[in-house]
Amino acid sequence: MLLCNRLRLCDGKRTDRGGHRADIPELRQGNNVITFENVAYTYGGGDLLSDVSLKLAPGSFHFLTGPSGAGKSTFLKLAYAELTATSGRVILFDRDVKSLSRDDVARTRRRIGIVHQDCKFLDHMTLAANMALPFTVSDRESSPQDLDDLLAWVGLKHLADALPPQLSGGERQRAALARAVIVDPDVILADEPTGNVDWEMSLRILTLLVELNKMGKTILVATHDLNLIRQAKAQIQARVLRIARHRVQLAGADL
Amino acid sequence: MRPPAAKPASPATRALEVVPPSGPTAWLTTFTAGAMTFLCVFALALSLASGRLANRWSEALARTSTIRLSAPVEQVQIQTDAILAALATTPGIASYRLIDDAEMRALLEPWFGPGLPVETLPIPRLIEVVEADPPYDAEGLKQRLAAEAPGAILDDHTRWRRPLAEAASRIRLLGALSIVLIGAAMAAMITLAARAALATNAEVIRVLRLVGAKDSYIARAFVRRFTLRTLAGAAVGAAAGLLGVAALPAADAAGGFLTGLGFSGTGWLLPFALPPVAAMVAFLATRRAAFQKLRELT
Numbered sequence: 001m002l003l004c005n006r007l008r009l010c011d012g013k014r015t016d017r018g019g020h021r022a023d024i025p026e027l028r029q030g031n032n033v034i035t036f037e038n039v040a041y042t043y044g045g046g047d048l049l050s051d052v053s054l055k056l057a058p059g060s061f062h063f064l065t066g067p068s069g070a071g072k073s074t075f076l077k078l079a080y081a082e083l084t085a086t087s088g089r090v091i092l093f094d095r096d097v098k099s100l101s102r103d104d105v106a107r108t109r110r111r112i113g114i115v116h117q118d119c120k121f122l123d124h125m126t127l128a129a130n131m132a133l134p135f136t137v138s139d140r141e142s143s144p145q146d147l148d149d150l151l152a153w154v155g156l157k158h159l160a161d162a163l164p165p166q167l168s169g170g171e172r173q174r175a176a177l178a179r180a181v182i183v184d185p186d187v188i189l190a191d192e193p194t195g196n197v198d199w200e201m202s203l204r205i206l207t208l209l210v211e212l213n214k215m216g217k218t219i220l221v222a223t224h225d226l227n228l229i230r231q232a233k234a235q236i237q238a239r240v241l242r243i244a245r246h247r248v249q250l251a252g253a254d255l
Numbered sequence: 256m257r258p259p260a261a262k263p264a265s266p267a268t269r270a271l272e273v274v275p276p277s278g279p280t281a282w283l284t285t286f287t288a289g290a291m292t293f294l295c296v297f298a299l300a301l302s303l304a305s306g307r308l309a310n311r312w313s314e315a316l317a318r319t320s321t322i323r324l325s326a327p328v329e330q331v332q333i334q335t336d337a338i339l340a341a342l343a344t345t346p347g348i349a350s351y352r353l354i355d356d357a358e359m360r361a362l363l364e365p366w367f368g369p370g371l372p373v374e375t376l377p378i379p380r381l382i383e384v385v386e387a388d389p390p391y392d393a394e395g396l397k398q399r400l401a402a403e404a405p406g407a408i409l410d411d412h413t414r415w416r417r418p419l420a421e422a423a424s425r426i427r428l429l430g431a432l433s434i435v436l437i438g439a440a441m442a443a444m445i446t447l448a449a450r451a452a453l454a455t456n457a458e459v460i461r462v463l464r465l466v467g468a469k470d471s472y473i474a475r476a477f478v479r480r481f482t483l484r485t486l487a488g489a490a491v492g493a494a495a496g497l498l499g500v501a502a503l504p505a506a507d508a509a510g511g512f513l514t515g516l517g518f519s520g521t522g523w524l525l526p527f528a529l530p531p532v533a534a535m536v537a538f539l540a541t542r543r544a545a546f547q548k549l550r551e552l553t
Contacts, residue, residue: 080465102550103469110467120462124275136273137468179466 032091033058033187033218034079036248039088041074048074050246052088056220058186061213061236063229064222065251066243072222075243076191079220080112081105093186110138113180113217117192119172121164127151127175128160134183142182154178154208170201177208187218194228202228210235270476273463275456280448284481287448288488288533289495291441295434295533296496296526302430303525304516309423312416318349319412320393324380326406334404335380341399342384347391354381441485441533442540449481449541453548460552474545478538485537489530497526 032055039052048071056062064072077083078090081097090097092108100108121130128147135142151157154174159167167175173193180188188209194202206228213219213236223229232238242251322342326334335353342351354362359373359381384391393411400407453460456477463473500517518525 103471106464106467106469106472109465114465120458120465122273122275122459122462125272129272133273133462134466136270137463137466137472139270139472183467 032056033093034220035089035091036078037089037091039078039085039090041071041078041083042086043074047246049078049243049248052248054241054248056187056218058218059213059216061210061219061232061238062221063232063238063240064220064243064248065224065226065229065240067224070243071246072224072243073191075248076114076189076220076222080109080114080189110134110183111186113177113183113185113188115173115176115180115188115190115193117195119176121172121175121179123164126161126163127156127167130164130175131179131182133179138183146182150178150182155204169196170198170204173197173201173205174208177205181212181217185217187220188212190219190221190223192223193221194223194225199227203231206232270472271479273459273473274452274476274480275459280452280455281484284445284448284484284537285488287441287444288485288537289492291437291444292489292492292529292533293496293499295437295529296493296500298430298433298437299525299529300500300517302427302434303518303522305423305427305430307519309420309427312420312423318385320384320386321410321412322382322384322400322407323410324382324404324407325377326404328377330406331380334406335382337403338382338400338407341396341403342382345391345396345399347387347389349385349387351382351384354383438532438536442536445481445485445537446540446544449477449544450548452481453477453545453552457552460549470546470549473549474542477545478541481541482534482538486530486534489533493526493529497523500526 034056036052036054039049040047041049052075064075066072074083078085078097079092081090081092081100084090084097092100093111095104095108097105121127122133125133128151129136131147131150132142147160148157151160154177156171156175156178159171164172164175173196177188177190177193180190190209193209194205197205202225209219209221210232229238229240233240240251241248322338324331324334324338339351339353342348356373359378360371363371363373363378393409397409400409460473503517
């Protein structure tokens with residue numbers, strides 16, 4: 001409950017914690033946060049994704065599966081505007097990515113929390129400073145209490161002053177998750193967040209993601225860990241998307 | 256229980272912190288700025304000294320000439336009187352004076368030492384002539400001197416002063432050009448260092464972009480760091496350059512041009528402007544490089 005208060009998400013309204021936005025009309029109206037319309041992505045002359053159409057509704061929980069090299073990471077990169085679709089439209093918060101300037105992309109990413117399998121940090125800064133980075137880069141102050149609570153939530157409070165190279169794989173994953181949610185994003189995109197950790201730590205990370213989803217966050221997790229997906233489906237209503245032959249299809253019934 | 260948090264750093268300071276504090280380009284930037292500013296101080300000194308010299312020589316060139324009299328001992332005074340009489344009646348001459356033995360001794364002292372018995376040596380007599388405006392007719396005076404004082408030669412200094420004045424002007428120009436080139440070279444080297452730093456920190460930039468940093472924020476972090484490094488290096492270089500110039504021998508007539516190489520009066524203040532100028536060059540160069548590199552990297 002403390003975390004819920006700190007993140008100020010439970011009442012369904014967004015509270016302006018840094019003056020950058022006080023309200024998200026599209027979410028109140030139930031608009032989709034991420035929409036793919038006939039998206040194709042070609043690299044080196046070959047199709048990685050082809051004719052992908054889907055909508056992620058606010059508060060939904062999706063898994064994205066598929067074999068290695070199927071295009072899961074590419075899909076996520078398209079979803080946070082790291083890549084631009086070769087054809088079709090990717091719409092983030094009602095804006096076509098192709099119409100976004102570089103500054104618009106930066107502003108949009110403040111509404112998207114991103115967690116990578118090989119989560120990167122600034123190694124010369126403490127864990128606490130890394131956690132606060134999304135605030136720092138937008139010239140806003142982070143509350144020390146919020147930082148403490150967030151670190152406690154992911155079980156890393158005792159490592160606040162540690163440097164990232166001193167963290168284990170699981171600690172890094174949880175730290176990346178904490179960094180992703182510190183600015184109260186609308187969407188969490190996680191690329192193989194349990195790829196480098198043991199089963200126990202995978203469950204712990206899953207629990208954190210489920211908690212975030214219950215707070216109203218839209219979650220999309222790319223993973224090939226079917227056990228993790230089954231574990232999640234036992235706790236929440238999650239849908240499973242599968243990339244096969246360059247296309248994305250619903251695969252929930254098979255799991 | 257964690258200790259109470261220190262006073263929060265300003266956004267600018269925090270922006271600075273996101274760039275790793277050291278790297279292979281850190282010393283390069285500081286050293287380049289220091290070395291270039293050091294050289295710039297000397298180029299500035301050279302340019303200013305050349306300017307002073309060019310002005311002095313040009314002024315002298317425009318106004319003075321010398322009559323040199325070489326004659327048998329018994330003819331010296333007779334021909335000297337004839338020359339002075341001719342000068343007194345020649346229009347276009349503002350003044351003239353015979354260089355006396357004491358002044359002649361002072362002129363020759365750098366070469367022959369003190370106490371030279373000039374009165375016993377067959378040294379030509381010299382008469383300095385300052386022309387009026389409009390000047391005298393040099394050709395007419397030469398012909399008159401040839402008739403009335405055959406041992407007299409009118410030297411209007413043009414032969415040797417004009418090339419020297421032109422050389423001084425060129426040196427002044429070269430000094431100014433050197434300053435521009437040094438500035439451009441510094442900008443180029445800092446640009447290279449900045450681009451190398453950005454490339455080295457590609458992963459840092461990727462992290463910053465992922466958490467929502469705008470290009471302007473990332474560029475600002477690098478630009479501040481490079482500007483401060485350049486300012487520090489340039490300050491050291493300027494101080495070293497000033498000490499070097501101050502250590503040069505003082506200007507004196509005997510030493511001529513070389514000992515006059517330095518600053519005079521308010522000219523000593525000019526090197527203090529170099530560090531801020533270097534910092535501005537670094538700011539502009541790094542900013543341009545940063546935005547270019549950011550577009551390439553992400």
